[in-house]
Amino acid sequence: MPPYDPSAYPPFAVTVDLVVLTVRSHALCALAVRRGEPPFQGRWALPGGFVQPDEDLEQAAARELAEETGLHPHGGLADDVPPDRTQAQAQSQTKSPSQPSPASVPGAHLEQLATYGDPKRDPRMRVVSVAHLVLAPDLPAPRPGGDASSVRWAPVEPLLGPDGPSGAAAGEPEQGPLAFDHARILADGVERARSKIEYSSLATAFCPREFTVGELRRVYEAVWGVALDPRNFHRKVTGTPGFLVPTGGTTTRQGGRPAQLFRAGGATLLNPPMLRPEV
Amino acid sequence: MPPYDPSAYPPFAVTVDLVVLTVRSHALCALAVRRGEPPFQGRWALPGGFVQPDEDLEQAAARELAEETGLHPHGGLADDVPPDRTQAQAQSQTKSPSQPSPASVPGAHLEQLATYGDPKRDPRMRVVSVAHLVLAPDLPAPRPGGDASSVRWAPVEPLLGPDGPSGAAAGEPEQGPLAFDHARILADGVERARSKIEYSSLATAFCPREFTVGELRRVYEAVWGVALDPRNFHRKVTGTPGFLVPTGGTTTRQGGRPAQLFRAGGATLLNPPMLRPEV
DNA sequence: CCAAAAGTGTTGGGTGTACACCCATGC
């Protein structure tokens, strides 16, 4: 390291940005907030904010998630998650069936994604942003909190197009592409999610606490944008030890023959992995 | 985002730390520098330094690598690498055989690893460090540069032990575990390298520009710490299109029957991946 | 009865593993 002289180096602002993904009506969606002030006023952006002097990066991400979106997962986030054990925490918590939660949010997943520090990424000053990735089940519409003028779940496909969200429904006023370099951050987050569900059990983070094999399959299909064979998928996931734990109950909420309900098991890594079909 | 008032947030220092890995005499080694001043004076640490106001994070990592260690890879690092194309750059550059370099350093690989921001990770002030991972071929002993009092290649196994480098050779004065949280950063970097050579062609970044299949196999064996079947390994790597390109030459530098020489091909992803044996 | 979704059985092809075996050099 060079000689230590803090005053010789101009200050950096450090923020966290959040790529919050969920699956809604068969499509992968990301949480977006509308910016209330310049720069990029009126444009959609990823939720995020400044890191406080006394908090860890992951704590800052969890706090921002709760502040700006009203999301208050009771066990996996926003509280006292031990750092660098988020994954194990999110997995193991679903194993205790004695939680007196009527409709509480099951274990969402939070992990660091990457850090973006281009000198010109924010026109106001030098900002280094540590992006985090959150995988959440399908939630009721988020209520705006903090200073975000509005919050919505936006399908990721239009946002990832090369020239902004051109797939806007008629009558919905679109505001151009995402602010700052957030389109790139979102793309990195989506790519991470797509590859991580191949070799880990993280797809269950998109599901409610109890779910069917078919619902889990629709998660894979939405995230990957492909169709999977229901029979082989069923054999695969039920045959991987520790991936799914049957609860004994059944449901017909998808129609057809009643389906077994499962919870996420303790396994976090999938051997062999789920194979993503060629695109 | 909350209302914007830069002065309301105390400044963060932003640094880059480097996990530089290579394979030397059948062992995975990391570059370590001895700290010349407090805190942790005399202890070994990862190379690193402050990000300058006008440079990108990846540029800062490349500059620090050159400054502190004397490493001057001519094509892949330290110069005008386009950000977020490092991998393609490192791969494609080996395809132009017309470089007039007598013994130049082939394409080392540089990528962002993770960011570490625990409020107490540096006792002096709040420092957020963006760690980068470098995979380099076996190089001549690095010459110290900058203010590092000494530099060495240290086998990673002793450094990763739970209680510091206890595997020191007799007579070599050891200085306890790595400074700051660098043991954890190194562990994350090693784990990233171990998993990435499974599904990418990055193991060639540890090899000289021309190498044999056996040399590549010894890279895998050193990084994973396992023994691989030479026959199946040979079939596997030569059968993956785009992974290896024969140069036509042969060598007997490993003894035995002359072996074909290869360069890294254009493929960056391996389908199917190299399978790491159960440990 | 029919549609829809959940599950089970079976089969063929591809791929990894283990290991026998031959090849070409240096000493």
Next chain:
DNA sequence: GCATGGGTGTACACCCAACACTTTTGG
């Protein structure tokens, strides 16, 4: 000749893709 490492052939097991078929509900 012999040791050393390079390279090929082959048999077996396993896994996955494809698809026929049965089960259990709602309308």
